[in-house]
Amino acid sequence: MSIHLGLQKAISTIGGQVKLAQAINTSQQNISNWLRTGNIAPNKVILIERVTGVSRHELRPDIYPPEDEKQAA
Template sequence: MASVIKAVGSQTALAKILKCTPQNVQRMCATGRVPPKHVLRIESASGVSRGLIRPDLYPEAALTLDGSLPAGEVSGQPYKPSVNLSSAGGV
């Protein structure tokens, strides 16, 4: 929450953005718990990722093999299918 407050300027400014009381924002800062209804508005106003605000609701996407290597390559080697598609029965 500290990075959110820094981005928007103050707890009072965040309270105005969320249309709630400054006490409510202070409670979020003290506990580190942000109600789900506020997460997307906070992300929009502060630029802080929803995954950082509520990782239990918005877990960061895990890096997958498909996302980490260029298409068709595994371990830097060109991709070679184990089945010859031309002999696979008319595929």
């Protein structure tokens, strides 16, 4: 799953960019920028996971690889 799809899933789950921004103490403009660039701020990934249930792997697989890949390494 791409970062873009993970973030879209989080936005849909919580009910929109504004609600997600409020829940993680950032601006809607930051959320929009993350969608555009595909680069979610690393310090917000765990917060997004906590409030939406979308896994950190779906949001930033470059930082949080799937569990089975971690065990193989």
